[in-house]
Amino acid sequence: MKNINLNVITKSKSYPIIIGKNIIYQINNILKLNHFNFEKVLLIADTKIPKKKLIILKSKIKSEKIIIHPFIANERNKSFKSINLILEKLFKYKFNRNDCIISFGGGITGDVSGFAASIFKRGIKFINIPTTLLAQVDSSIGGKTGINNIHGKNLIGSFLQPDLVISDVSMLDSLPKRDLTCGYGEILKHSIISDIKIFKYLKKNYSKILKLKTPFIEKTIADSCKIKRNIVQKDEKEKNLRKTLNLGHTFAHAYEATLAFSKKLNHGEAVILGIISSAKFSLENNILNKKDYEQIIKHINLLNLPMNLNYYFKKKDINTIIRYMILDKKNNSSKINLILIKKIGKVILDLKFDKLKIKKFLNKELLN
Numbered sequence: 001m002k003n004i005n006l007n008v009i010t011k012s013k014s015y016p017i018i019i020g021k022n023i024i025y026q027i028n029n030i031l032k033l034n035h036f037n038f039e040k041v042l043l044i045a046d047t048k049i050p051k052k053k054l055i056i057l058k059s060k061i062k063s064e065k066i067i068i069h070p071f072i073a074n075e076r077n078k079s080f081k082s083i084n085l086i087l088e089k090l091f092k093y094k095f096n097r098n099d100c101i102i103s104f105g106g107g108i109t110g111d112v113s114g115f116a117a118s119i120f121k122r123g124i125k126f127i128n129i130p131t132t133l134l135a136q137v138d139s140s141i142g143g144k145t146g147i148n149n150i151h152g153k154n155l156i157g158s159f160l161q162p163d164l165v166i167s168d169v170s171m172l173d174s175l176p177k178r179d180l181t182c183g184y185g186e187i188l189k190h191s192i193i194s195d196i197k198i199f200k201y202l203k204k205n206y207s208k209i210l211k212l213k214t215p216f217i218e219k220t221i222a223d224s225c226k227i228k229r230n231i232v233q234k235d236e237k238e239k240n241l242r243k244t245l246n247l248g249h250t251f252a253h254a255y256e257a258t259l260a261f262s263k264k265l266n267h268g269e270a271v272i273l274g275i276i277s278s279a280k281f282s283l284e285n286n287i288l289n290k291k292d293y294e295q296i297i298k299h300i301n302l303l304n305l306p307m308n309l310n311y312y313f314k315k316k317d318i319n320t321i322i323r324y325m326i327l328d329k330k331n332n333s334s335k336i337n338l339i340l341i342k343k344i345g346k347v348i349l350d351l352k353f354d355k356l357k358i359k360k361f362l363n364k365e366l367l368n
């Protein structure tokens, strides 16, 4: 199967996304074709990627100096401390604006690398080689970079569109099933936001997609990238339409923060949980019809995850969840701002709810 090429055109930058199998072997050609020529490269590499793949990538990049910066990807390392270590290395090796940072990892590595790239000398070249399904379908596109702090998730960050995204599906071979499912959650989210046809395609083919079968996995990644690309092109800085991509995220971020970003619930799982909460809340508020609600829940159940809030939380956690929901950066009042589902393929933005209403909802969801 040939590589799939997509172009993202935003006000700040235009760049290609290239999707295919084993394409890290072609990186030198891809760089040449796109007129990239770097003297120095800082390769920020997730330590869980098989060593063999890192060695292949390093050997295929033709550059005078390639420095590998190993990175342990977890939400605690999505921090200023990690950014400082990267910046120190860039200064130590005298990087300038025409040199490049390459992120070789999932969404966490990409968000941290992108943030460092955006602030070093006010912006250095940035290439993203996403190695998780979530990063290939979502976080590598659109230019959001960021880190967490004690006040919550992704509250410090910038917009920096990458110069190039290379999604090699063979990188997913070593990805744990749990992380594959998380990526699938974002794919499902994209279909619920904007395309019932893709929702139906996913329902029919989810098993082949999760087994990484060609051409299903490549088509699914490309379709999902197109949905996000089309939204980002219209609203790069999240003034309005781009907010739809946050479906489920106000709940999700609060769930993650309440559990102190523990491994018990990773980001993708929190998003799936957040989509379930949003769907149920939409149904209870007569925004979503029962048939579409049941289709969404049935689809999520196929993923076989512990998708019940009671597995993670008790009633005593409700106040903490609400506190984090109010802190969410999408809020600009004391009310809680939610994106809810009208039907599969259409969501409604900026619905504001009193915290007591959400408290009542969570109280009903949690058994004890």
Ligand SMILES: NC(=O)c1ccc[n+]([C@@H]2O[C@H](COP(=O)([O-])OP(=O)(O)OC[C@H]3O[C@@H](n4cnc5c(N)ncnc54)[C@H](O)[C@@H]3O)[C@@H](O)[C@H]2O)c1
Pocket (backbone or CB within 6 Å): 046, 047, 048, 049, 050, 072, 073, 074, 075, 078, 105, 106, 107, 108, 109, 111, 131, 132, 133, 134, 135, 138, 139, 140, 141, 142, 143, 144, 145, 154, 171, 172, 174, 175, 176, 179, 182, 267, 268
């Ligand atoms: N910038 C955006 O627009 C955006 C969008 C969605 C999510 N995000 C962020 O992305 C993060 C989640 O991304 P993620 O799910 O990719 O998490 P991640 O980066 O933590 O990766 C998940 C796990 O997979 C491991 N891993 C990565 N590649 C691997 C490979 N090829 N083989 C084996 N193991 C591998 C990592 O070490 C980690 O343990 C969150 O912090 C979230 O906030 C950002």
